[in-house]
Each structure stands twice: as C-alpha cells, then as structure tokens.
Amino acid sequence: MSDRILHKGLKAKVMSAEEAAGLIPNGAILGMSGFTGAGYPKAVPIALSKRAIEERMKGKPFKITALTGASTGPELDQAMGLTESVSFRFPYNGDAVMRQKINEGVIEYQDMHLSHAGSLVRYGYYGRPDNKIDFAVIEVTKIKEDGSLVFSSSCGANTAYFDVAEKYILEVNEWQDERMEGMHDILGVTGRHGERTPIPILRADDRVGSPTLKIDVSKVAAVVVTNNPDRNAPFKAPEADHKRIAQHILDFLDGEVKAGRLPKSLTPLQSGVGNIANAVLVGLNEGHFENMMSYTEVIQDGMLDLLDSGKLKIASATAFSVSPEGQERFNKNIDRYRKQIILRPQDVSNHPEVIRRLGCIAMNGFVEADIYGHVNSTHIVGKGIENGIGGSGDFARNSAYTIFMSPSVAKGGKISAIVPFASHIDHTEHEVNGIVTEYGFADLRGKSPKQKAKEVIEKCAHPDWRPILWDYYNRSLKGGSFGKHTPHMLKEAFSFHTRYLETGDMRPKK
C-alpha cells in the first residue's frame, strides 16, 4: 500500500488501473488532468486503450470523450489515439499520433482557448443532458488524512472537472516529488452565472487559494497507484536564429523602458513553450533586467535558470515542461523553488481578468503571420491542425504587449512565415501588436493596416520574400478605387499556399 494515501476510506478504494477502467462505460465523458505533458493520468488511459481493443474484438464499440487541461503524454493521447478510443478531444492536443488521427478525420477535436475550457465545462456545454460529466480522472501526488488532494506537476482544469463530474478516479503517482506540497495555489473559479467574484490577484506573486483541494470523497470511485515519469522532453540549446529573435525582443523591451512605458523590472512575462521561448528566457538571463516576475502557463528550463540567477523573483504558472536535467535540478532544489514557484489552475493562470490587470508581456510562437498582422497559431495550409491555440489567445487578447515570434522561413526557404493572407486566423489585427523574426521586430501599435504591411514586410520577411510580398501588396493597392483600407486580391491571397500544395515550394517559378 502506498504511503501517499492517508485517508482511510480512500485506501479501501485502491484498485488496479484495469479495474478502474472497467468502471467507465462506452460513451463516457472524461475530464482528465494534464497540461504540457505534466501531471496527466498515466495508467487508466492505457487500460482504457486496451479495453477498447478487447471490446472491439467482441464487436462492441468503445469510445470516450477526452477532455483535459491541455497536452498530455503518450500514455494518454498516443495510446488512445492509436486505438481510436476517443470520439471527441478537447481543448488541446500536442501528440503526433492523436494529431494524425484528427487530421485523418477519425477523431473529432475542438481547439479552445485554455482559459475557457474549465469555464465552458462548468456552464455544462460539454456535459451530458444533466450538464454533468461522467468521470474526473486526475493525477495527484498525495491524498491527505482528510481526503484533500495535493496536485502533481500541473493544475490544469482539475477543479472544473471535479466540480462537474459524477465520479472521480484518482491516480496517485509516487514518481512526483512529495515536497511539491505547498507549491499549488488552488482557487476554484465558481461556475454559476452571477456567483463569480473578482480574482484577488494584484501581483504575480499573490497567493489567493489553498495549497490542496478538498473534495467530496464519497464521489471517489477508484484510486490507482502509479510510479511513472512525466513526458520530460530534452532541452535544446538556442539556435542562431532563435538568439536573434530573442535579441530583437530584448532590444524592444529596452526601448519601452527608456520611453517610460515599462518599469525597469518589466511587467509579468508570459512565455510560450518551445525553443524560441527558451531562447528569450536565456537572453533575459544574460541581460540587465532585474526583479522580474512571470505570470505564465508553463515553467521551462529557462525559467528555472532565471530563478536560479535571482533575476526572476517569482514564476506563476499552471504546469511544468522541463527536460530530464531540469527535472533533476527541480527535485534537488525543490525547497527553494517552493518559495519561488506558484502553480495555479489554468482558469486562473490564463484568466483575462488577471492578465489585463497585470499588463503582461505575452510572447508566443506562430505558424504564419500575414502582412496585416493576423496570426495563424494552429493550422498547416489552413486545414491540418498542428497543436492548438493553447493559451496564446488568452494572453494575446489581454496583455499590454502581444508579441508573436517565428523564424522568417522554413524548409530551407521554401516556406515563408510571412504571407499575404494567413490560411487560418487565431489572433486578429485588433490584438496583435508585435511580430518578430530573426530579421527584426515589427511594431504594429497605433498603425493602420497599410502602415502595418510596410512594417511587417520590411522588418520581418526574409529578404528573398520581400519583393514577392511587395508585389502582392502594390498590385492590391492599385486595383480599383475601393478597398484601400486593407488592400487584397482575394484571387491571389492564398497563392503562396496553393503553390506549396502543388510543388512543395511557396516560391513563384522563375
């Protein structure tokens, strides 16, 4: 028996993952933990996948609705994707196999702002006719004497799923360090209309909730003990282009401080996941800003560096996404990090109310951006989903600075990240105020669409692509007397993409 289960009644609920999966009927709606490959259930989803195979061998269908915080690990999305045991996936996916199934049209997926996920679930929009879901399947580090839970390496949308689920299945993961207790700050954002109150966070380091979550233990149907690592992806050193992007952002922030628009310690930083985001964090660690705070979704290795150097006072997030080395460092210094790191539910970490109040600096990657500042964060040639919008929209829409970043080209220059018309639009001209590539920083604040086009083409596009983009823009501007606010030729608006689909190269034939 695990010494992580201290509640007597719940000790009696311990069973195997297979037994727990056996409680879940075909067609069930499951709300699961997990965010950026951290804190997701690791045993029950595999057991469900195996069960789906068994049922199918008997000629019976077995598919469930999989709601999570955000991305999980292979034990959930890969296993359940492979076995096609998911009918509907929400609100984010980062797994290659699940993505393939979605793009093949086998699994339905709805891509959602991560701040909305819990809220919409609480409204009843993803539930059964009685507005409830069937099961919350949540990984925890520990169950305390009174049945309250110590969450693990992510908080995700756990509180929402506990609120609306009829029954709970808990995975107690002994691999998660017990000393994480005290790092979480659990504030449930109430769901009923008219009952919500302000979220009292005034600074990124405010703790406003409880370190553990008290649940109705009578709803716990099963407790499963596991000992499995999170999906810790290896850390890559920043590439030259990523360093240049980071430098443009640092220079821009420098200018804003000099102009008196930002304090020397900046405003709370939000930083997306990935190598460019990490390069910005590395750059900040080598730079001269001090006493920074972050109010973000994910703690990456670069964030740990900033905490270690003391440049960052506090990191507020909803999950970890660290390398195996980062994980080791985290566990080694966990008593210090407990004072520096706050893990919040995603509907608090990503809440428009708090982001707007704090005036965050949002820095996220993009798939493509168009000359007028519309940003595609999710789709390849408009139709295939890559990962999802994640929290980028929550931060883009409400931050004081909304910056999107990417190398200017991909596939050896065959793909331009700057296009005439983005083939899918996740962030609009109304909220994007900075686009950055290795060539420069396009400052879109206070500019009309035509003024933005000049800025984006000259500052961000790869030099090889500038004449091609200017040609599109200039011919659009000349055509007729109408519509010179946002000049376009809709017949050619997707010509980059259609050439790519035909020839594998966006560039026009010479």
Added chain:
Amino acid sequence: MSDRILHKGLKAKVMSAEEAAGLIPNGAILGMSGFTGAGYPKAVPIALSKRAIEERMKGKPFKITALTGASTGPELDQAMGLTESVSFRFPYNGDAVMRQKINEGVIEYQDMHLSHAGSLVRYGYYGRPDNKIDFAVIEVTKIKEDGSLVFSSSCGANTAYFDVAEKYILEVNEWQDERMEGMHDILGVTGRHGERTPIPILRADDRVGSPTLKIDVSKVAAVVVTNNPDRNAPFKAPEADHKRIAQHILDFLDGEVKAGRLPKSLTPLQSGVGNIANAVLVGLNEGHFENMMSYTEVIQDGMLDLLDSGKLKIASATAFSVSPEGQERFNKNIDRYRKQIILRPQDVSNHPEVIRRLGCIAMNGFVEADIYGHVNSTHIVGKGIENGIGGSGDFARNSAYTIFMSPSVAKGGKISAIVPFASHIDHTEHEVNGIVTEYGFADLRGKSPKQKAKEVIEKCAHPDWRPILWDYYNRSLKGGSFGKHTPHMLKEAFSFHTRYLETGDMRPKK
C-alpha cells in the same frame, strides 16, 4: 453666459469654437468624446475642418489624429473626413464619408476593440514621444461649482483622454438634459502597470464609481457652449427576417433555461446596435423572461421599451443610440430612467473582467460567417472597411454565450452571408458559439470544425446556397488524406467573393 458653467475659473475660459480650434496646432493628437453618435463634440470639430480649409488655401498642411470613444456624428467624422483634416482615425468609425476616405486610402484608420482603446492610450501607445496626447475635447452637460464634470449622453473613453492629455477643451452642450446628472457611474481604470485593482462590479446594477468626474481645472484651455442634438437615427420597425432571427434566439434561450444552464431571468444581455438587435429586444419584450438585466454598450429604443414594461430591471451601458421619438420619451421619463440606467466608461462597460464574471449573453450582427464559425464583422470582400469591430470582440471573447446574427442573404440573394472562408476574420472558431439567420440557430458549442460545418450549412445558409456550400465542403473533405480537421480547398476558398467582384453575383454560373 450659460448657466451650465458653475465653476468661476472656467467661466473665464469660455470662447468661440473657432478660438478654441485656433489653439490646436497641425499634427496634434486629439482624444475626443463620442460613442454611437452620442455625446461627441459638435462645434470644435467643425471649426477645425474650416481651419483646415483656410490653412490649405495658404498652402499649409493641417491634419490631426482623431481618437474617440467610438462613432460620432456628422459634425465630427463627416466634416473632418470631407476636409481630409484627419491623418489617423482610431478606434472606430461609422460615418459614410469618413469610411469612403479610409477606403480610398486618404485617411489611415486602426480598428480596435473598444475595451482596449482607453487602456492602450493610457499605456502611451497613441501618444507623443512623452506618451501624452495634446488635447482632450470632451462634450459635457454641465460643469459644477468645484469644476467636476457631468458627462453627456455617452461616457466613451473620456476618462482615458483626460488622464493622458496635456490640455482640455470642454464643450458644454445645453441641448443635453441636465437631469442626466446621477446616471453616470465614472470609474477610472488606472493605467499604470501593476497599479490596477479589480473592478468591483458583481452584478450589472452595481454602481462602483462617481456620478461626476473631478478634473484638474488648470488644464482646461477652453470652454465652448453649444446647443446641438445628438445624431438620433430614426427607428425602423423590425422586418420579417429580423423577427425570425429574434425568434430563433428566444427559442434557444428558452431551451437553455429548460436545460438548467440559464436562470429564468437569463444572464445580463449585451446587444449590438441596429435593426436586428432591436428586433431581439422587441421579441424579449413580447416574451416571458422577467427581471432581466443588461450589461451592454448602447441603449436603443428597444431597451427603453423593456425598461418601460418592467421586464428589464436595469440597463448598464456606455451610450445612448435612440431615435428622435426615443429621445423625447427619454427626456419625459428621465427621473425614472435615472434609477434604471447606468452609464459607464467604455473600458468598464466592455471590460473582459466584468463580462466574464457576469457570464453575459452577447448578441451582435455579422457581415459574413464561414462554415467553420469564423466571423467577419468589419470588411467587405476582405479589403473595404464597413464600420469596425466595436465592442463585439470584447463581448464575443468573454461572454458565456457568443451569438452572431444576420439575414442569410443580401442583394436579392446575390450575396450569401455564409461563405466557405470569411474574407476577413474578427472572431475565430475558438470563441463563436452561435450563428443565427432567419433559417435557424447553429449551436457550435462542443463541436469540431466538421460538426460545425454541418450545423452552419443546414441551419443558417439560405436553401439556395446549401448545395453550393455542401459541394465545397464535400470536395474539400475528399481531397487527399491530410487536413481533414478543417477541410478546405484554398484555391476555391474565396471563390464566392471573386465571382462577386467579377460579376456582382456570388452565385456560380448555371
């Protein structure tokens, strides 16, 4: 001398509009009052337009930057548009002449979420190098003994412009009813990073500010007395299609109440401007919902009807947009309306924090919507601006219900409001959860893009257009094995629009 100016020092600042306009240099940045054709300055902008002509006759340039709350009246946007005396317009325009100049490329315009306008101005993004603007030009009803101001028929972004302007010009409009005093609830949302606190509105009827605004009277450079009406557009009785749209929305809300997802009094209503919005209000007045509240931007005639019948307990907004008859009724019953109507600054009425907390029902018109639920609120064939996004994005992004509505066709069937790919995207698949035409209500909640397409085509498209849209969708779905998440054929995505540009008819040739 007007008896509306009770502050002694400010009495001495009274001058003609021409004299006040003479204080404003070429190139100045002006933050002006005005929202939905209400409460905008009516004399100084005309004087500025005349001055622009005079200066031009002398061979000198004269252009200013025109920041406002939202739309104004002909005295501002038409006069200054005609004379091309505006170099840059922000954040909204609804005037036909100004629109033409913008679409001809003569005047630059940035279209912005109305909740952001004041916030961005306070950050310094629209200011001079010292982050200030030159003048706030604000219409008021009265200046009190201590110099505090009674705003007029809109609050707009006045507080932001007073915060960042070096000097103030006040227009005291004697046409505005003095008894409006007490209707405004002025809460300034502080601008500096890290100083913002929660907006303490928990219900739509909470008053959290002051009925008047205290200003630094030493900054007042001029006071101009006027006596001119707001731009009161005549009210049109709902057309048959608008009534059908309204009925679909009422039926949907009925269903939500029955399903236990909405209380019988609904949640606070936000309703856009225009005839369809008014038809919904008329429908609500004939329906069975009681004790409703609204948390919206604009009070139209239909909202007065609801207050008169007692079905609506409170209307919170930032401006009026009533007909001449509505204006008469308003003035006649102003003492009652003062208890039922709250006028707030637009960065409070449209604030994501409050909208999210209250769980509003947002109902706004659209120009076109695509089969996957992306909505165009602003552009004609992707390039010509119509009006602007206004507050639709603020409400769409943060409400519990985000509904967009329009007749299914225009120009006698030549234009379909439902298209394969919206030619400009203002609201994305991630936030739009209801699309309505006279044919039905497409409920997009909890659906993947493919599931949404079926719903939009079958429920919303005009029957003549359904086979054409199905043809696009089905061929998109068949093409290749990749990209079946959001099936598209980018080569044909804008075929409706390009046919329209060529032939004046979106329909394929038979």
